[in-house]
Amino acid sequence: MVSVIIPAYNAARCIGRAIESVLGQSYSAYEIIVIDDGSKDNTAEVVRQYGDQVHYIHQENAGVAVARNTGIAAAKGDWIAFLDADDEWLPDKLRQQIALLARNPNLRWCGANRFQSDGKRKAAVGDKNTIAGVLGERDYFANYITAAANGKCHVITSSMIIRKDIFDELGGFDPDRPLMDEDLDMWLRIAQHYPEMGYIAEPLSINHLDVVNLELAKIRWERKKGGNLRTLVARHLQLAEELGNLDTFRPYAKKLLREPLITAIYNGFKTDARKIVTQFSDLFGWHWRLGTYLLTIFPKITSAAAKTLAYIGYKLGLERQVTRRWIYPNTIEKDNEK
Numbered sequence: 605m606v607s608v609i610i611p612a613y614n615a616a617r618c619i620g621r622a623i624e625s626v627l628g629q630s631y632s633a634y635e636i637i638v639i640d641d642g643s644k645d646n647t648a649e650v651v652r653q654y655g656d657q658v659h660y661i662h663q664e665n666a667g668v669a670v671a672r673n674t675g676i677a678a679a680k681g682d683w684i685a686f687l688d689a690d691d692e693w694l695p696d697k698l699r700q701q702i703a704l705l706a707r708n709p710n711l712r713w714c715g716a717n718r719f720q721s722d723g724k725r726k727a728a729v730g731d732k733n734t735i736a737g738v739l740g741e742r743d744y745f746a747n748y749i750t751a752a753a754n755g756k757c758h759v760i761t762s763s764m765i766i767r768k769d770i771f772d773e774l775g776g777f778d779p780d781r782p783l784m785d786e787d788l789d790m791w792l793r794i795a796q797h798y799p800e801m802g803y804i805a806e807p808l809s810i811n812h813l814d815v816v817n818l819e820l821a822k823i824r825w826e827r828k829k830g831g832n833l834r835t836l837v838a839r840h841l842q843l844a845e846e847l848g849n850l851d852t853f854r855p856y857a858k859k860l861l862r863e864p865l866i867t868a869i870y871n872g873f874k875t876d877a878r879k880i881v882t883q884f885s886d887l888f889g890w891h892w893r894l895g896t897y898l899l900t901i902f903p904k905i906t907s908a909a910a911k912t913l914a915y916i917g918y919k920l921g922l923e924r925q926v927t928r929r930w931i932y933p934n935t936i937e938k939d940n941e942k
Contacts, residue, residue: 606634606698606765607679608687611671613641615689616650618815623654625692631699634685635659637678639671669777669786676771684766690815691762697808701765704743704802711744713766713794714802715759716809720926723814727926728807730758735805748791748801749849753856757801761787762809770794782832788860792840796847813928829876830864834883837861858887865896870914872907874900 608626612619619638626636636658638651642665651660663674676684683702687693701714717730738756739745751757774793777786795801827833837857844853861880865888868877881888881896888896899906917923 605681606631606683606685606702607675607681607768608634608636608685609672609675609679610636610638610687610689611641611668611675612638612643612647612651612689613665613668613671614643614645614647616643616645616647618812619647619689620650621692622687622689623651623658625694626687627654627657628695629693629698630696631702634698635680637661637675639663639675641665641668641671667779668783669779669781673776673779676768676776679768682768684768684771686761686764687809688762690812691760691809692812693762693809694807698765700804700806700808701802704804705765708743708802711800711802712770712798713764714744714804715757716763716804717758717807718760718763718809718811719807720811720813722926722928723812725926726810727924729925730756730805732805732807735803739803739805744800744802747799747852748795749799749852749856751801751803753859755859757803759791760809760811762811764791766794770798781836782827784827785832785836789836789840793843796840796843796849796853813926828864828867828871829873830861830868830880831876833860833864834880837884854887857884861887869896869899869903870907870910872903874903
């Protein structure tokens with residue numbers, strides 16, 4: 605049986621869609637566990653409408669990591685599948701993943717490609733044919749970290765299914781990790797010990813980006829500065845060295861840090877951009893450090909130019925990926941800049 609863990613905080617507007625997407629699965633051996641993380645809206649009322657189809661658990665607000673851990677502790681299944689309250693699964697998601705895992709009993713976890721939607725447009729994050737070409741005849745990546753470093757392994761929490769005993773062995777989600785970093789920390793911990801990960805190139809879930817949450821928007825804004833990710837990457841570089849995986853992990857560490865570096869420059873965060881290339885000077889060569897310094901001499905001018913070019917590309921339809929960049933009103937950014 606698969607235990608489906610859905611953490612929810614003020615999710616009344618969208619959690620019904622998530623639950624319905626599980627109830628509509630072509631695979632039927634599952635249980636649904638919703639952990640209400642101290643919601644202040646009518647999330648409980650919405651969930652309880654499903655009666656005994658859903659195991660509802662309420663806890664005082666403690667964060668998504670604790671909520672997921674609560675769900676794992678209550679789970680009866682051998683496999684744990686995660687679904688965020690604002691996402692949904694496509695009907696064949698569980699069946700395809702369970703079939704893959706049955707064909708490969710050595711695997712301990714499995715991910716899948718996904719769609720991202722902004723309410724107007726939906727696009728796959730990874731190209732199905734390209735990923736299938738990399739996988740070849742296999743159902744899995746030989747090393748999740750290497751595949752992710754090469755941009756071929758695209759996962760989010762809502763795409764993952766993991767053997768429950770992994771959490772007994774490695775521990776659950778770290779409640780001390782900031783929101784939106786606790787899941788990456790978990791995947792890296794698993795990958796350092798069990799590098800092989802099953803993967804389905806076909807998108808099996810939809811990550812809805814248009815569910816606007818002002819609290820999360822402010823957290824995302826702070827996350828753009830990269831401070832939390834610097835701490836996480838430093839921690840896993842140390843773990844990789846202890847486990848003898850350093851050479852494998854270093855390219856992925858650089859890829860993980862490159863995104864907040866570019867984002868910091870894009871948003872005019874001079875100090876934060878320079879901290880990244882300085883702290884990890886062994887990952888970023890002199891040309892990265894020089895380029896970062898030059899682009900942040902006049903950070904506001906660089907940021908304004910970058911945002912103008914990005915907006916022109918967006919209006920011309922040149923963006924292939926669907927992102928949150930154009931979803932939130934500018935007033936959110938202005939509020940967070942204060």
